Amino acid sequence: MEDGEQREWGAKAWTYLSSVRSLSPLIQCITNFVSMDLTANTLLSAGASPAMLHSPNESPDFTPQVNALYINVGTLSDNWLPAMELAAQLASKLNKPWVLDPVAAGASRFRLKACLDLISLKPTVIRGNASEIIALAKASFASTKGVDSSHDSTDAVEAAKSLANSSGAVVAVLGAVDFVTDGNRIVGARNGVPMMQKITATGCAFTALIAAFVAIDPSHAMETTASALAVFGVAGELGMETARGPASLRTYLIDSLHGLDQTAVISGVKITAI
Ligand SMILES: Nc1ncnc2c1ncn2[C@@H]1O[C@H](COP(=O)(O)OP(=O)(O)OP(=O)(O)O)[C@@H](O)[C@H]1O
Ligand SMILES: Cc1ncsc1CCO
Numbered sequence: 001m002e003d004g005e006q007r008e009w010g011a012k013a014w015t016y017l018s019s020v021r022s023l024s025p026l027i028q029c030i031t032n033f034v035s036m037d038l039t040a041n042t043l044l045s046a047g048a049s050p051a052m053l054h055s056p057n058e059s060p061d062f063t064p065q066v067n068a069l070y071i072n073v074g075t076l077s078d079n080w081l082p083a084m085e086l087a088a089q090l091a092s093k094l095n096k097p098w099v100l101d102p103v104a105a106g107a108s109r110f111r112l113k114a115c116l117d118l119i120s121l122k123p124t125v126i127r128g129n130a131s132e133i134i135a136l137a138k139a140s141f142a143s144t145k146g147v148d149s150s151h152d153s154t155d156a157v158e159a160a161k162s163l164a165n166s167s168g169a170v171v172a173v174l175g176a177v178d179f180v181t182d183g184n185r186i187v188g189a190r191n192g193v194p195m196m197q198k199i200t201a202t203g204c205a206f207t208a209l210i211a212a213f214v215a216i217d218p219s220h221a222m223e224t225t226a227s228a229l230a231v232f233g234v235a236g237e238l239g240m241e242t243a244r245g246p247a248s249l250r251t252y253l254i255d256s257l258h259g260l261d262q263t264a265v266i267s268g269v270k271i272t273a274i
């Protein structure tokens with residue numbers, strides 16, 4: 001029974017990855033300086049088309065052209081926040097999917113408020129680590145260790161459900177077990193390798209990949225999000241077979257994502273309802 005369910009998810013994930021490859025969705029990324037390179041390369045390896053355009057002078061022309069918007073507050077500053085808010089407003093108004101990565105949401109009052117304000121602009125998906133999702137659900141700062149998590153993903157299940165219910169977004173949490181919830185259903189993705197935590201911005205790249213998958217089928221944000229998490233996780237597992245440490249894994253991860261075939265996805269994806 002479980003095997004059948006997993007193969008069904010594998011088939012779904014393969015269909016979504018194939019669509020990303022054939023449709024090459026255009027993804028506007030307003031993301032942090034640390035993650036820009038890995039994010040753009042991850043999207044390209046998956047078959048999507050990344051564009052790191054963030055000026056508020058450009059978004060009124062550019063956001064209407066994109067298939068999805070990705071906003072990541074990792075290196076947030078006073079002058080970038082209005083650019084993020086403008087792009088999010090445009091995406092919401094135009095009914096385009098947009099995805100938020102609330103990096104270090106609980107690290108300062110400024111960041112927490114910025115994330116909560118962005119969430120009021122109705123993201124389709126919010127993807128964080130456990131500490132970020134707990135900080136957002138409680139609207140309280142100081143529950144994080146900078147950009148890293150000080151909680152297990154399983155500590156954040158109730159917080160994720162509550163955030164999904166209050167925001168209307170699908171919420172995804174990475175950890176030893178990655179999971180996705182719409183406030184009602186929960187699915188877990190058990191792909192990936194611990195070494196992925198040792199490459200800065202892999203979480204950010206995961207979130208960008210979610211934007212590319214959600215762009216394919218915005219009305220099924222749970223399914224596309226879980227598929228994106230599992231697919232990148234499978235790429236990590238394959239990459240780890242050759243990698244000698246974080247630096248080579250970064251390279252092999254991108255190569256593996258680019259080379260994933262139907263057999264690897266269908267037999268590798270480990271998604272189950274929790
Ligand atoms: N405890 C863990 N055991 C195994 N894998 C983990 C664990 N925690 C996270 N991961 C995996 O590491 C990857 C990156 O997750 P991480 O927790 O570093 O995200 P993040 O903190 O949001 O990332 P970023 O550094 O981009 O902000 C994911 O594949 C996730 O599944
Ligand atoms: C290390 C770091 N600092 C701000 S953003 C970022 C990338 C991982 O989130």
Ligand SMILES: [Mg+2]
Binds near residue numbers: 101128129204
């Ligand atoms: Mg993160």
